[in-house]
Amino acid sequence: MSGAVSRVAVSSHRHERAALEDGALARRLLIGGATAFLGVVLLLPLVVVFSSALKQGLGVYFDAITDAETLSSMRLTLLAAAVSVPLNLVFGVAAAWVISKYEFPGKGLLTTLIDLPFSVSPVVAGLIFVLLFGAKGWFAPLLQALDLKIIFSVPGILIVTTFITFPLVAREVLAVMQAQGCDEEEAALTLGASGWTIFLRITLPKIKWGVLYAVILCNARAMGEFGAVSVVSGHIRGETNTLPLHVEILYGEYHFAAAFAVASLLCLLAVATLIIKQWVEWQAARHRAGGHEGIAP
Amino acid sequence: MAKRVQAGSWSKRGVLPGFGLTLGFVLLYMGLLVLLPLSALIAKAAGLGLSEFWRIATDPRALAAYRLSFSTSMAAAVVNVFFGVLVAWVLVRYSFPGRKLMDALIDLPFALPTAVAGIALTAIYASTGWIGEPLSKLGIQAAFSPLGIFLALTFIGLPFIVRTVQPVLEGLDPSVEEAAAVLGASRMTTFSRVILPALYPSILTGFGLAFARGIGEYGSVVFISGNMPLKTEIAPLLIITKLEQYDYQGATVIASVMLCVSFATLLTINLIQRRMGKRR
Numbered sequence: 001m002s003g004a005v006s007r008v009a010v011s012s013h014r015h016e017r018a019a020l021e022d023g024a025l026a027r028r029l030l031i032g033g034a035t036a037f038l039g040v041v042l043l044l045p046l047v048v049v050f051s052s053a054l055k056q057g058l059g060v061y062f063d064a065i066t067d068a069e070t071l072s073s074m075r076l077t078l079l080a081a082a083v084s085v086p087l088n089l090v091f092g093v094a095a096a097w098v099i100s101k102y103e104f105p106g107k108g109l110l111t112t113l114i115d116l117p118f119s120v121s122p123v124v125a126g127l128i129f130v131l132l133f134g135a136k137g138w139f140a141p142l143l144q145a146l147d148l149k150i151i152f153s154v155p156g157i158l159i160v161t162t163f164i165t166f167p168l169v170a171r172e173v174l175a176v177m178q179a180q181g182c183d184e185e186e187a188a189l190t191l192g193a194s195g196w197t198i199f200l201r202i203t204l205p206k207i208k209w210g211v212l213y214a215v216i217l218c219n220a221r222a223m224g225e226f227g228a229v230s231v232v233s234g235h236i237r238g239e240t241n242t243l244p245l246h247v248e249i250l251y252g253e254y255h256f257a258a259a260f261a262v263a264s265l266l267c268l269l270a271v272a273t274l275i276i277k278q279w280v281e282w283q284a285a286r287h288r289a290g291g292h293e294g295i296a297p
Numbered sequence: 298m299a300k301r302v303q304a305g306s307w308s309k310r311g312v313l314p315g316f317g318l319t320l321g322f323v324l325l326y327m328g329l330l331v332l333l334p335l336s337a338l339i340a341k342a343a344g345l346g347l348s349e350f351w352r353i354a355t356d357p358r359a360l361a362a363y364r365l366s367f368s369t370s371m372a373a374a375v376v377n378v379f380f381g382v383l384v385a386w387v388l389v390r391y392s393f394p395g396r397k398l399m400d401a402l403i404d405l406p407f408a409l410p411t412a413v414a415g416i417a418l419t420a421i422y423a424s425t426g427w428i429g430e431p432l433s434k435l436g437i438q439a440a441f442s443p444l445g446i447f448l449a450l451t452f453i454g455l456p457f458i459v460r461t462v463q464p465v466l467e468g469l470d471p472s473v474e475e476a477a478a479v480l481g482a483s484r485m486t487t488f489s490r491v492i493l494p495a496l497y498p499s500i501l502t503g504f505g506l507a508f509a510r511g512i513g514e515y516g517s518v519v520f521i522s523g524n525m526p527l528k529t530e531i532a533p534l535l536i537i538t539k540l541e542q543y544d545y546q547g548a549t550v551i552a553s554v555m556l557c558v559s560f561a562t563l564l565t566i567n568l569i570q571r572r573m574g575k576r577r
Contacts (some may be wrong), residue, residue, distance in 0.1 A: 022484060023500065027391055028350070034387040035399070037380050037529060040428075041452055042405050042429040045417035048427065052420055056317035092324045094319045100325070102311035105321070112567065114333055121513025123533040124552040128334040131341055138337055163330055185313055193543040224410025226516035227533065231540065251520070252414050260420075263413040270408035277408075278401045 021239050048230035064250075064261035071237045073246040074265075076157065080229075080242060082223040084162040087183050088218055092169025093140045093211065097203070097222070099207030100177035101185070111174075126231025129156060157242065160228040165221050171215040176210030213277060220264035220273040224266060342553040345546060353550040358526055359535060363554065366532040368380050368513030369443055373450035374458075374504050381458025381503060382496065388459075389466045406452055411516025418449050419521045436508045441523030444529060449517040454507030461503035462496055469495055505566040509559045 020028070050125040053061055062218060099111055117125065132138050133150040144151060150156045153172040184206070188198045204211075235249065243266055250259035310316060342350065353359065388400055408416065422429040422439035429439050439445050469492065469552040477487040515533040523529040530538075532555050 006330040010398075013416060014515070022390070026484075029382060031387050031391055031393055034380075035395075036385045038402060040385065041380075041455060042402050044421055044427070045409075045414060045452065046405070048420050049413060049417045061501060082323050087326075091323065095323045095327075096309050098316070098319045098323055104310055104316075110323070113327060115563070119509055119513075119556075119563045120335075121515065121536075121552075121555055121559070122382075123536050124338070124513070124556060127536060127552050128338045128546055130540065131337045131545065131549065132334055134545075150476050159330075163334070182311070182313065189312060189314075198313065199315070220408045222409075224413070226410060226412040227514075230515075231537065244410045247410075247412050247416065251324050251349070256420075259416060263410075263416060266413045268409045269412075270405060270410070274401050274404055277404065279396075 046267060046271075049260055049263050050110055052256060053264040055260075056257040060257050061184070061261045061264075064196060064258035065265060068260075069238055069241070070243075070246060070262055073241040073243050073262075076154065076241065078224050079154070080158055080161040080225075081219050082156045084165050084222045085215060085218050087162055088165050088169045089215060092171075092173050093164070094216060095170040095223065096177045096207075097199070099174055101182050114167050114170050115134040119165055122225065122227030123231060126228040129160055129163070129232055136286075139289060151232050152236065152240065154240060156232035157229050158238060160232050161222050161225055164225050164228050166217045166223060168218040169211070172214035173210050176207050179207055181195075203244040209280055209287065213280045213284075216273055216276050216280070225267060241279060327553050338549060338552060338556070341545070341549045343552065349546075350384040350550055350553075351446065353547050354554050358530070359532075359554075361527045362530050362532040362535045362551070363444060365446070365529065366512045366555075367447040367558075368381040369531075370454075370514075372506050374507040375452050376447075376451055377454045377458045377507055379502055379505055381455060382462055382500065384455075385459050385466055388539065389463060403456050406454075406456050411453070411514070412448055414452055414517040414522075416472055417451060418542075419504035422448060422521065428560055440521050441529065443529060445521040445523070446518050448515060448527065449521050450511040453514050453517055454511055457507040457510065458500070458503035461499045461506065465496055466492075497571055501569055502566050505562050509562040512555060513559060519544070 053064075055091050095110075095114060099107060120128075130137065130151055133143060133156065134140065135151075137151075148155075150159065185198050188202050193201070223242075224244060225242075226248070229242055230248070231246060233242070233245055235241060235245060237249070241249065243262060247259050247263045247266070250262060252255075328512055346509050347355075367379040384399075384403065388403075389395065419426075419440050420433070424438070424440070426429060426440070432439050437444070439448065473491055474487055477491045478484075482490070513533060515537075516530075518531055519534055522531060522534070523532055532551060534550050536548045536555075539545075541550065
């Protein structure tokens with residue numbers, strides 16, 4: 001750990017601001033209060049999931065997570081992420097490029113519209129696709145003619161997951177691109193590089209940590225979505241159940257240990273997401289410190 | 298010659314190529330995935346007629362559901378303002394063992410699937426749970442009551458406040474605090490008169506985000522709420538109930554009301570942020 005270095009930095013920083021020191025007692029109370037609050041609100045739920053999952057022993061735990069229905073719901077969850085993340089990645093990078101590189105009328109409106117799905121309750125998100133593709137929906141006659149089923153079927157789950165995760169990549173990547181400006185891209189243009197070359201050789205290396213971070217967030221949300229998927233899934237066992245829906249079913253049938261066992265898999269996903277996020281932030285900070293600033297005028 | 302004209306129109310917009318392709322793709326994708334489906338909701342609601350819409354929207358069961366959703370979201374956001382600012386302060390101003398871990402843990406409610414949070418919180422606060430049992434001995438029922446909904450929304454909303462206040466606190470100019478200290482202000486006065494006012498816009502933003510998220514939240518609440526009509530039935534659950542009875546009109550009306558409230562909340566946040574940006 002680079003504890004020694006950061007401590008020196010902190011102590012010299014502190015020295016400058018001796019007049020601003022909070023008393024030792026106040027500091028201890030505040031840190032203690034924050035730790036206690038977070039311990040109860042955030043840490044306890046994690047602990048209770050694992051403790052409840054293992055309550056009836058490892059045998060029940062492994063039976064639950066290797067059960068055929070669990071495995072089929074895991075496949076659907078992976079499929080939902082595998083469809084929604086790449087789609088939103090392409091959209092997010094394109095949207096960030098358009099908004100950060102050009103000036104055009106309606107840019108503010110476009111930025112606001114991208115955030116729109118954030119303000120829609122997951123349940124409402126499910127509902128609007130039922131209104132479109134459901135038995136009495138706008139496209140019901142067309143779907144019937146083509147013999148296609150979207151609601152209460154896998155395509156519906158893929159569509160609502162993509163809707164729910166729609167703004168995530170665009171938002172993160174846009175923030176990174178706006179912070180970086182486009183001087184280097186314009187320099188490359190004057191040197192004769194084509195649009196694709198500029199994007200692949202100049203922009204992409206600059207935004208890669210932001211993109212990675214966005215993909216991780218998007219993936220976690222896609223795999224964990226519950227409300228919207230619950231509305232369109234129909235809960236058909238072995239067919240349209242995702243992992244979170246499977247947790248709900250097991251819980252509703254009082255198979256608590258099994259429900260928490262499956263939930264513990266999703267907890268591991270969340271913890272892995274947080275660890276990767278921390279690592280990406282650390283990498284990005286290291287690269288910023290590593291002399292990239294020298295390029296800016 | 299033609300090229301120069303083109304270059305002229307580019308320079309207003311930006312010189313990089315690819316504008317038409319990327320904007321076209323962005324608009325098409327957003328139109329199909331977001332705008333078309335949302336317009337289906339609006340069209341359906343508009344097709345009902347005002348009196349019918351009003352009748353369904355102000356049904357006693359619906360009113361009880363909004364009241365519950367709004368009041369628990371509000372209470373949770375208020376509590377999160379207090380603890381969120383405390384946590385942000387501790388993370389930014391102090392160094393202590395476990396600070397990095399604490400910082401990473403803040404995002405847990407973003408990363409943890411809501412259904413998992415729901416069953417975990419229910420297990421903790423049910424009358425047999427680690428915290429629910431001592432509370433029930435005191436005569437307080439946590440799970441399956443509005444208190445349970447409030448607890449779930451506190452969990453969900455916390456990162457919104459911390460993550461909006463934290464960067465602002467990091468960016469505060471220490472010389473202003475020094476000036477206050479030199480002029481003889483106590484630490485408490487400096488905090489309440491100098492630091493806190495600088496945080497107000499970010500606190501309001503975080504509050505709005507947490508509130509908007511709270512009124513739409515479903516997964517973490519549905520397990521702990523008890524789901525009794527008129528008592529512990531939140532608005533999103535009422536939509537699901539109506540859908541299960543194939544009452545698409547009813548579901549659409551409740552959804553439109555909720556959508557309007559969360560749009561209004563987020564619009565207010567945008568205005569606050571825009572005003573903040575101008576002042577800088």
